[in-house]
Amino acid sequence: MSVPRYAALDGVIVRWEKATVHASTHALHYGTGVFEGIRAYYAPDEDELYVWELDAHLERLVRNMGVLDLREGPSKDQLWDISMKLLRANGFREDTYIRPLVFLGEGTIRVRPQTQRTRWVLLTVPLGSYLGKKVVSCMVSSWTRVSNTMIPPAAKISGAYVNSLLAAMEAARAGYDEAIFLTKEGTVSEGSVENLFIVRKKKLFTPSVSEDILEGITRANVMEMARDMGLAVEERRIPRTELYHADEVFLCGTGAGIVAAGEIDAATDSPRSTRPRPCHWRRNGPCAGQRMPSQS
Numbered sequence: 081m082s083v084p085r086y087a088a089l090d091g092v093i094v095r096w097e098k099a100t101v102h103a104s105t106h107a108l109h110y111g112t113g114v115f116e117g118i119r120a121y122y123a124p125d126e127d128e129l130y131v132w133e134l135d136a137h138l139e140r141l142v143r144n145m146g147v148l149d150l151r152e153g154p155s156k157d158q159l160w161d162i163s164m165k166l167l168r169a170n171g172f173r174e175d176t177y178i179r180p181l182v183f184l185g186e187g188t189i190r191v192r193p194q195t196q197r198t199r200w201v202l203l204t205v206p207l208g209s210y211l212g213k214k215v216v217s218c219m220v221s222s223w224t225r226v227s228n229t230m231i232p233p234a235a236k237i238s239g240a241y242v243n244s245l246l247a248a249m250e251a252a253r254a255g256y257d258e259a260i261f262l263t264k265e266g267t268v269s270e271g272s273v274e275n276l277f278i279v280r281k282k283k284l285f286t287p288s289v290s291e292d293i294l295e296g297i298t299r300a301n302v303m304e305m306a307r308d309m310g311l312a313v314e315e316r317r318i319p320r321t322e323l324y325h326a327d328e329v330f331l332c333g334t335g336a337g338i339v340a341a342g343e344i345d346a347a348t349d350s351p352r353s354t355r356p357r358p359c360h361w362r363r364n365g366p367c368a369g370q371r372m373p374s375q376s
């Protein structure tokens with residue numbers, strides 16, 4: 081990976097190595113931050129980066145700041161502006177990940193925030209394929225998806241990602257590429273960092289928002305594209321068995337893109353595994369995202 085030259089700290093572009101915080105930072109101790117993962121795709125023929133769904137990601141971030149009561153954080157416009165400036169400053173000529181993080185800074189050591197101020201960073205780092213494959217093997221995790229009554233999974237709260245990390249580590253140790261979470265009721269929720277769809281008789285099903293999922297931006301795109309293509313899409317509960325019975329299963333997210341789930345729990349190795357779906361990227365292409373202003 082090429083190391084970025086610059087990062088943004090509290091709205092100011094600084095050298096990468098200067099983007100640091102104090103060890104007493106509240107978020108470091110208690111995971112009190114909200115973040116986003118955004119992608120910019122590089123189009124070599126035009127020598128341009130195209131940011132995918134920047135507006136939707138920033139809107140979600142600003143909305144989620146309210147969940148942790150992160151006051152006086154950046155506005156959507158500020159985040160947009162600094163994203164563009166930083167992409168330009170780092171000048172990567174490859175697919176790039178954009179990571180804004182808004183978090184509680186220094187103050188008391190107590191869990192309940194009192195004197196902490198809201199701080200924010202924005203990083204842009206080169207990032208190719210997240211899972212490194214178009215077809216992945218999955219393990220239904222022994223870790224349950226963090227539920228809405230514990231930490232709201234829809235809020236992309238930093239601390240909640242320990243849940244994803246434990247599931248992903250468990251899957252990797254068992255020799256799988258990715259984990260699939262169940263809810264505490266035992267129905268299918270999502271991947272460690274992706275939403276999940278199954279296909280049965282040419283109809284798409286995805287766990288509804290009540291299934292402790294992040295309401296993914298890629299998920300929304302997939303549903304829209306599928307409907308445009310005349311496919312029926314239904315949001316509902318998915319029992320675990322349907323993972324094994326489905327004609328196709330795929331995971332989707334900004335980082336991961338769209339990847340087919342082949343083998344699940346070593347229980348399936350049907351031909352479905354070789355057919356990543358749907359035609360989302362093929363039709364729209366990454367360049368349908370927010371075009372970067374020319375780098376000149």
Ligand code: PMP
Pocket residue numbers: 117244270271272273274275293294295296297298299332333334335
């Ligand atoms: N679920 C989780 C837990 C995630 O972290 C992500 C990645 N943001 C997704 C789903 C996919 O969401 P999106 O399509 O908005 O990236």
